[in-house]
Amino acid sequence: MGCPEKALQLYLVAAHLTPHDGALWKRLGLLSKNHNSIHQAIYCFSKAIRCDNNDVDAIWDRSILYSEIGEFKKAIDGFKGLLEKIPYDMNVLREVTRIQVQMNEIPQAIELFLDAYSYYRNRPLPEDPEAEGSFGYSEINIMAELYMLAGDYNNAIDFIKQGVRWLQGRENETWWDYINDDREYEEEENLDRRDHASILAAARLRGASSTGGSNATLPIELRVKLGQCRILTDRLEEGKLHFAYLESYDVEQYVDLYYEVAETYTDKGLFEDALSIYEIIVENESTDKPLAWMRMGMCHRELGNLESVAEYFAAVVKELPDNLDIKMALAETYEDLDEKEKALEIVNEVLEARKRKLAQAAAESQLESSSSTSNQLNISSLHNLSAGTLQNESSLIQTVSEESKANAFARAEEERKQKIAEKEKETKIQFHRLDLLYDRSKLGDCESAKEFLETARNVVIDWKNNRAFYPQRDRMLPFKGWDRRRSWRKQVYFEEFENSNDSDDAYLDEQATTMAKRLQWRIGELEDEIRKKITEFNGITFEKWFDFFIKYIVTATKNNCEQEAFDLLKLACRANVFFHNIHYTTVLKLLSLAWGLHTRNFLVVCENARWLCNHEPFNSNLYNLYGAGMSSGSNALSCFAAANSQKYFLRQVKLMDTGFYQTPIIKNNSSNSDKSESEIKQKPVMKKAKVPEKPNAALLSLYGHILACARSYVGAIGYYSRAYSVKPKDPLISLSMGLAYMHRSMQRISDNRHLQIMQAFTFLYNYYELKERNQEAEYNLGRAFHELGLYHLAVPHYERCLKLPSLQQVFREQHEKGKSSENLSEECPVEDDDDPTSLRRDAAYNLSMIYVGNGSPGLAAVLLRQYCTI
Numbered sequence: 117m118g119c120p121e122k123a124l125q126l127y128l129v130a131a132h133l134t135p136h137d138g139a140l141w142k143r144l145g146l147l148s149k150n151h152n153s154i155h156q157a158i159y160c161f162s163k164a165i166r167c168d169n170n171d172v173d174a175i176w177d178r179s180i181l182y183s184e185i186g187e188f189k190k191a192i193d194g195f196k197g198l199l200e201k202i203p204y205d206m207n208v209l210r211e212v213t214r215i216q217v218q219m220n221e222i223p224q225a226i227e228l229f230l231d232a233y234s235y236y237r238n239r240p241l242p243e244d245p246e247a248e249g250s251f252g253y254s255e256i257n258i259m260a261e262l263y264m265l266a267g268d269y270n271n272a273i274d275f276i277k278q279g280v281r282w283l284q285g286r287e288n289e290t291w292w293d294y295i296n297d298d299r300e301y302e303e304e305e306n307l308d309r310r311d312h313a314s315i316l317a318a319a320r321l322r323g324a325s326s327t328g329g330s331n332a333t334l335p336i337e338l339r340v341k342l343g344q345c346r347i348l349t350d351r352l353e354e355g356k357l358h359f360a361y362l363e364s365y366d367v368e369q370y371v372d373l374y375y376e377v378a379e380t381y382t383d384k385g386l387f388e389d390a391l392s393i394y395e396i397i398v399e400n401e402s403t404d405k406p407l408a409w410m411r412m413g414m415c416h417r418e419l420g421n422l423e424s425v426a427e428y429f430a431a432v433v434k435e436l437p438d439n440l441d442i443k444m445a446l447a448e449t450y451e452d453l454d455e456k457e458k459a460l461e462i463v464n465e466v467l468e469a470r471k472r473k474l475a476q477a478a479a480e481s482q483l484e485s486s487s488s489t490s491n492q493l494n495i496s497s498l499h500n501l502s503a504g505t506l507q508n509e510s511s512l513i514q515t516v517s518e519e520s521k522a523n524a525f526a527r528a529e530e531e532r533k534q535k536i537a538e539k540e541k542e543t544k545i546q547f548h549r550l551d552l553l554y555d556r557s558k559l560g561d562c563e564s565a566k567e568f569l570e571t572a573r574n575v576v577i578d579w580k581n582n583r584a585f586y587p588q589r590d591r592m593l594p595f596k597g598w599d600r601r602r603s604w605r606k607q608v609y610f611e612e613f614e615n616s617n618d619s620d621d622a623y624l625d626e627q628a629t630t631m632a633k634r635l636q637w638r639i640g641e642l643e644d645e646i647r648k649k650i651t652e653f654n655g656i657t658f659e660k661w662f663d664f665f666i667k668y669i670v671t672a673t674k675n676n677c678e679q680e681a682f683d684l685l686k687l688a689c690r691a692n693v694f695f696h697n698i699h700y701t702t703v704l705k706l707l708s709l710a711w712g713l714h715t716r717n718f719l720v721v722c723e724n725a726r727w728l729c730n731h732e733p734f735n736s737n738l739y740n741l742y743g744a745g746m747s748s749g750s751n752a753l754s755c756f757a758a759a760n761s762q763k764y765f766l767r768q769v770k771l772m773d774t775g776f777y778q779t780p781i782i783k784n785n786s787s788n789s790d791k792s793e794s795e796i797k798q799k800p801v802m803k804k805a806k807v808p809e810k811p812n813a814a815l816l817s818l819y820g821h822i823l824a825c826a827r828s829y830v831g832a833i834g835y836y837s838r839a840y841s842v843k844p845k846d847p848l849i850s851l852s853m854g855l856a857y858m859h860r861s862m863q864r865i866s867d868n869r870h871l872q873i874m875q876a877f878t879f880l881y882n883y884y885e886l887k888e889r890n891q892e893a894e895y896n897l898g899r900a901f902h903e904l905g906l907y908h909l910a911v912p913h914y915e916r917c918l919k920l921p922s923l924q925q926v927f928r929e930q931h932e933k934g935k936s937s938e939n940l941s942e943e944c945p946v947e948d949d950d951d952p953t954s955l956r957r958d959a960a961y962n963l964s965m966i967y968v969g970n971g972s973p974g975l976a977a978v979l980l981r982q983y984c985t986i
Contacts, residue, residue, distance in 0.1 A: 138167030142174050154181055172198055179211070188215050204235045206255055213258060222266045229259050237282060253335050256280065260341045269345040276342050280334060297354055298342060301334040336365055340373045344380045352386075359393075367400040374403075378411065387415040406432045410442065417449070425449045433462075440466050539578070540655030546575050547656055547664065554667050565675050572668045576684070578654060579661070585691040658693050662700055669707060678715045685711060702731065713745060718755040721745040726764055733768060736814035743818055757825035765819045769835075772812060813842040817849050824852070829860035847886040851896065854880035858900065873904070891920040895955045899962065907966045914963040918983070922954035956983050 145160035161178035164171055179194030195212045199205065209232055216225040236251035256279040263272035274293070277300065281287055292300045334342070343358030359377050367374060374397050381390035394412045398404045413428030429446040436442060443466050450459035550571055556564035579585065651657060656664075665688045672681035685708050694700040705724045712720030725742040732738060746752035755761070820835035836853045843849060857876035861869040880900055887893035898913030921929070960983035964976035 138164045183215050188219050204232050226262050257337050269349045273345045276338050347380050368402045371403045387418045391415045406435045422453050543654040718746050718752045722755045734808045734812045739814040739818045757822050762822050811842050813839040829856045832856045847883045850879045850883035891917050895959050914959045917959040922951050924951050924953040
């Protein structure tokens with residue numbers, strides 16, 4: 117008769133008249149479920165279970181319904197009751213695992229599956245690994261996902277390998293566990309790694325004489341999981357080998373696997389690899405959908421290709437015009453591209469759509485309220501009367517809520533503005549106090565310095581907690597204000613945004629309104645409110661905040677709070693408001709370098725000096741700064757000649773020689789088809805760099821120093837020679853050449869020591885003349901003869917070194933008397949103890965060692981008493 121609701125009511129009456137008829141209660145439960153009366157269905161299934169405690173179908177259906185309404189504890193209790201009746205049934209275990217994942221009980225789910233795996237492993241192998249209710253490939257896939265959710269990728273890899281080996285009857289091939297790659301599952305065309313000596317060695321270690329057999333097969337789902345784990349454990353090449361197999365499978369059938377691979381690349385920051393996967397997806401007509409375009413746009417945003425981002429987002433908006441999140445994403449992209457008119461137009465569309473949606477929601481709410489009231493009058497059953505009353509009350513509450521939403525939001529906004537004003541006033545007072553304390557601390561007042569640090573720690577908390585300065589994604593985008601922004605990126609990236617419901621309405625309204633004001637101000641149409649959000653924080657300009665950070669860092673370093681100063685340096689460097697200002701960034705890098713020198717943290721010195729060299733390449737002063745920053749000590753030497761530094765400066769040398777460097781460039785090749793997106797290809801392109809007209813001697817000699825520190829003297833001599841051809845009058849290059857030849861002659865593989873020593877002293881004497889035979893030159897030449905054991909030639913140079921003035925004394929006397937260094941060759945008194953340029957003590961000590969070795973301890977004692985006694 118077409119009245120299913122009345123039939124359901126009559127069945128309910130009949131069931132109450134025969135309360136012990138379990139079959140009727142179960143039928144009524146199924147009907148209630150089909151009519152979406154979930155709670156009534158649970159009630160009916162509970163009645164059926166009371167009639168028959170062993171009715172596994174009723175227990176299953178009720179547990180499923182419990183999980184659908186979020187009653188996870190009751191659902192798990194029901195499924196555990198089923199496991200007591202049908203132990204280790206994988207259908208039940210899968211449902212329990214799904215619920216535990218929703219409850220974030222991953223370790224419990226892993227333990228449950230491991231128990232089932234142990235049970236099935238001790239039973240005969242199933243004839244069909246995909247048979248329902250048994251432990252097969254699907255269960256291995258679920259177990260791998262659980263391990264991956266727990267972040268235990270190595271255990272996921274081991275379980276996949278061992279589980280598949282067990283299902284394939286190869287459980288005795290345990291030697292594969294000793295192979296640190298996945299060659300076990302390579303296909304026939306990739307057999308180049310299979311019979312490697314390491315496999316045979318591992319086999320013998322486990323008591324086998326040969327690996328035997330042929331390559332093992334691996335379902336594509338498990339192969340993708342194995343590749344994901346390899347990528348996430350930084351085994352990129354191994355992971356990509358697995359992903360390559362996926363390309364031979366149909367995209368339409370395995371599109372979910374393609375998306376998983378792309379997301380794995382994205383999680384590891386491999387956006388170009390992710391784009392290559394998305395390109396395969398969009399090449400197929402059935403999978404060429406807005407979700408793929410959106411994610412391609414996200415990848416291009418991370419790569420900084422904003423034009424491509426705008427193309428893809430525009431295509432998504434054209435396909436899904438009612439999705440406001442995507443429109444806001446496109447508006448922000450246009451703003452970043454400085455196309456503010458387009459951005460403002462889209463934001464206004466979003467605001468208009470929000471107004472229409474609110475008006476429609478209010479009308480529907482009133483309609484539902486009146487409909488609910490009329491339905492209430494037509495229902496005679498007490499149960500249905502109560503339900504109608506509740507529904508009516510719910511509709512009324514919803515109506516009141518909709519009507520008061522605007523007023524409540526306005527009040528909240530007013531309160532927020534008052535709090536901001538109070539915070540600004542408090543911050544300005546604190547900054548004034550900081551200025552006074554800093555001026556006193558510069559005069560040596562320790563108490564003022566301590567008070568400054570205490571106050572600064574409290575002030576910096578607000579800055580640190582402002583998420584607008586430290587976005588988790590899109591760090592390369594400039595700062596656009598500190599208003600609250602919705603996390604649309606996360607929503608559109610991880611959800612099927614075709615079904616987006618715009619649940620965060622209040623924040624969407626605020627973001628759209630604020631963005632519209634900001635755009636209007638930037639094109640000359642608005643007030644000062646937005647200017648403050650872009651140029652100030654807590655009423656203080658960003659310039660003053662930057663000065664505050666500098667003062668804080670310097671004061672903390674001087675007062676033995678070096679780690680606090682370094683943490684603050686990193687905090688300032690990461691802030692996008694400073695990161696995109698080259699002046700601020702350069703000052704912070706120089707300050708970091710100074711901090712590293714003060715604390716003798718040469719890793720920090722190396723990192724920041726290299727950044728400066730990269731920022732302004734082929735600047736001789738910066739290359740000299742790199743060398744001067746790490747001039748002494750074993751720690752400085754290890755950083756100075758580290759492998760990554762050697763590779764970096766070699767790239768600089770190659771760039772200087774060729775004038776070109778290779779970089780991947782995204783090219784948009786627009787077609788004449790009706791498609792809104794362009795064909796995107798990535799090709800390595802050689803870009804021309806700005807290089808000096810002649811080779812940079814500082815760079816060549818610096819790279820020579822690095823090679824010499826690594827005892828690669830032949831290579832060092834080559835680069836020193838190139839530097840010498842550019843600057844033959846540079847004494848340091850001649851000294852370095854001479855030392856490189858001398859150390860080369862002392863190596864075992866030297867072919868002609870005497871010739872190399874002659875070449876060494878040729879450059880050393882050239883250095884000697886270029887330095888005008890000053891104290892430094894006398895000492896270095898004497899030290900060279902001393903190294904070779906030619907004491908009779910070393911002694912005269914050491915003696916002259918004792919008589920000549922130090923570099924500091926020469927400068928002081930030139931300043932005082934106006935005399936040139938040629939007239940200061942007569943003996944002068946011993947320098948003060950605080951003269952860092954004096955080499956007298958070093959020369960006296962070396963000379964005393966020669967005297968002692970040649971049987972003149974008295975002369976040695978005289979020298980030590982005169983020059984080396986404190």
